[in-house]
């Protein structure tokens with residue numbers, strides 16, 4: 017089959033339901049009516065409902081046919097026999113299925129059929145038949161899964177009270193170990209007096225390579241066997257059960273491998289503990305095993321299910337999941353097995369309680385037609401084509417989100433996609449107790465009629481927990497996908513809606529609880545209110561900058577120690593002015609810094625290696641004067657020099673040699689109308705070198721006309737005449753020296769001298785100018801590739817590229833930087849800078865250009881992801897709301913074709929650039 021043709025679809029819709037057409041305003045009114053409780057929102061007003069996959073399946077035509085053959089007789093309706101035999105077929109018989117349901121559906125159930133098939137005696141498995149089911153009942157029909165749990169745990173508990181169970185239980189329920197308890201499962205066990213111990217294989221939220229999704233799977237739902245074994249050794253005789261949940265709903269619907277089930281069974285056996293399965297999604301789990309586990313690729317789903325259950329002493333199951341039914345549950349255990357021996361006579365007790373609470377054993381609270389639908393569903397759910405379609409739909413949903421930059425728990429699990437809300441709100445400064453993820457789910461309902469469930473700080477009552485408990489609370493939103501209900505169109509709609517909210521995540525409101533904060537399982541009933549996010553900055557320059565630097569250092573992959581070092585350097589660089597509260601807007605009567613787009617005296621930049629994705633974070637500051645005067649500006653700059661010298665192993669030797677050229681002793685030499693700066697300082701952080709300081713000076717300090725001679729003299733004094741000669745040789749009439757900078761590193765070989773040239777005259781999008789700049793670099797920089805420079809500029813200019821006209825004063829010039837050091841010799845390393853903010857409508861457009869450039873130059877996935885994360889860390893508003901977060905983007909070309917891009921990011925403390 018051609019690879020461009022997808023797999024054939026697995027089913028077609030024969031019955032359709034129209035969806036509502038409520039508007040966002042109408043849904044908003046309904047949200048008010050239901051106190052902003054997601055669970056209380058009427059399903060009939062939703063377009064897509066991802067609240068749960070439980071009982072929400074669309075049944076197949078075969079199930080509907082079976083439902084029509086439902087028998088509502090009280091005692092021993094034929095649905096009872098069908099369900100019992102379906103369980104034998106699915107969970108025990110492997111390929112030797114009897115399919116008695118087919119005869120029942122066909123209405124061919126004569127006496128002989130009853131005697132030879134339906135009433136046949138069987139024993140020793142999960143479903144005793146004939147008189148054995150009467151003598152030693154081991155199969156219990158119930159309305160749903162949690163009823164099976166209540167029945168099981170409460171009955172075990174009362175038997176333990178009477179001395180049954182393990183020897184050291186001493187009349188009290190002890191411990192149940194699991195890879196993950198579903199909430200009702202855990203609650204039912206706890207109510208019955210059991211203690212719970214969850215040993216989930218570590219690493220659920222660890223990143224998983226996107227390109228491996230659909231190819232490999234690391235079975236993140238596994239029980240941590242080592243931890244379980246250690247615990248068993250330390251607590252002999254104190255464990256009543258090992259319960260393995262397949263798939264692991266608690267752990268983001270992740271599958272459990274056969275090896276893990278086998279291992280759990282071996283551990284259980286060695287310790288004489290019964291192993292039970294919470295088997296709600298057994299078929300989905302089997303599909304993962306077939307697809308991804310070594311040695312199971314050639315086995316059928318039927319065989320795999322048979323093997324999985326061969327290891328179990330018993331199981332509970334909600335037929336609302338992998339029964340494809342809308343109702344139903346079952347508890348069963350192995351006849352005469354370990355569990356049955358431990359709790360002798362438990363079958364009869366269970367049956368008494370079943371009858372007391374749910375009804376006669378032949379229906380256990382289920383209608384005859386539901387028994388028939390579930391029996392048919394169990395066969396259909398183990399069909400490989402169905403499972404492939406089902407799991408692939410969930411996988412595709414997750415992959416489409418990832419492609420839009422939205423992080424999900426990965427690889428995707430079986431029945432749901434889990435959004436990683438830590439990542440979603442990264443950089444947005446939301447506290448966990450502000451319940452932003454609930455705000456997200458409410459916004460999704462209101463705007464798009466899509467319902468999902470928060471599984472994070474609100475649901476897990478973060479605000480009521482101890483610090484240790486808080487640390488274990490995940491921050492997720494779950495999109496559970498109903499079986500057979502949604503098409504690719506629904507998924508695409510949902511992905512687009514989530515992406516829209518992600519793009520404007522900074523404006524997604526928080527939520528507060530107005531009623532029911534202390535209720536158990538409060539997410540079902542509490543009242544809430546939305547709280548709009550106030551974006552006003554109330555912090556100081558340092559406070560705000562250290563917050564942004566914190567996020568950026570996380571984004572570049574630095575650890576806490578590095579973050580602390582950078583924050584210390586930032587505190588030094590921002591000194592006294594850093595303690596001023598950020599004003600609402602720029603005070604134009606005071607000194608307005610040119611460091612950043614919006615007048616903030618700080619700018620961040622991150623360089624990213626196109627191949628390795630390794631990044632370096634820096635900040636650039638201007639020491640702010642107390643008064644708006646040159647003297648104060650100069651004083652502030654020199655004071656910072658002294659502070660840096662006092663704290664860091666830098667050298668001012670080279671600065672002192674050239675200082676008078678840029679900061680003349682005699683102020684009358686200054687050209688005040690051109691003054692842009694006395695000195696700027698930057699600090700870069702790299703893990704091997706620590707903080708590296710640099711100073712920027714203004715060659716036009718004594719007049720624009722002197723810029724060239726000032727720079728020439730500075731190079732001469734630093735012994736770099738030859739280098740300068742090269743640069744001067746390429747300067748045209750429209751090229752102006754605009755900055756001169758020095759590394760303050762003590763190591764003279766490492767320390768660089770840099771000169772920055774603005775290429776004026778034409779618009780930065782001019783094709784001829786770009787070609788000219790590329791040629792100039794090629795003529796003096798040994799590692800420069802002109803094609804790469806042109807490709808970079810063209811990508812940054814976007815559709816404007818090729819414009820030859822200048823569009824007025826707002827347009828900015830291209831800049832080149834040439835760096836000399838003891839390492840480079842006489843010929844410089846060249847960097848080209850594109851003033852991207854001047855050539856776009858908004859930052860979303862810059863992001864698109866950068867991303868397509870990075871794809872075009874075959875930058876690694878790591879580099880591309882790094883850029884996206886860095887941008888997310890810096891932005892404080894939706895990207896399409898304006899321009900200026902990206903000020904400059906540069907390309908540096910090093911030896912052996914190594915290329916780095918640097919992104920100069922505006923903190924936007926003082927508002928949007930265009931507002932300036």
Ligand SMILES: Cc1ncc(COP(=O)(O)O)c(C=O)c1O
Pocket residue numbers: 070160161162163198200201261265294296334335336344345
């Ligand atoms: C793993 C697991 N166990 C048990 C249950 C409880 O089943 P029910 O909802 O039918 O009571 C669920 C329901 O979602 C589940 O996911």
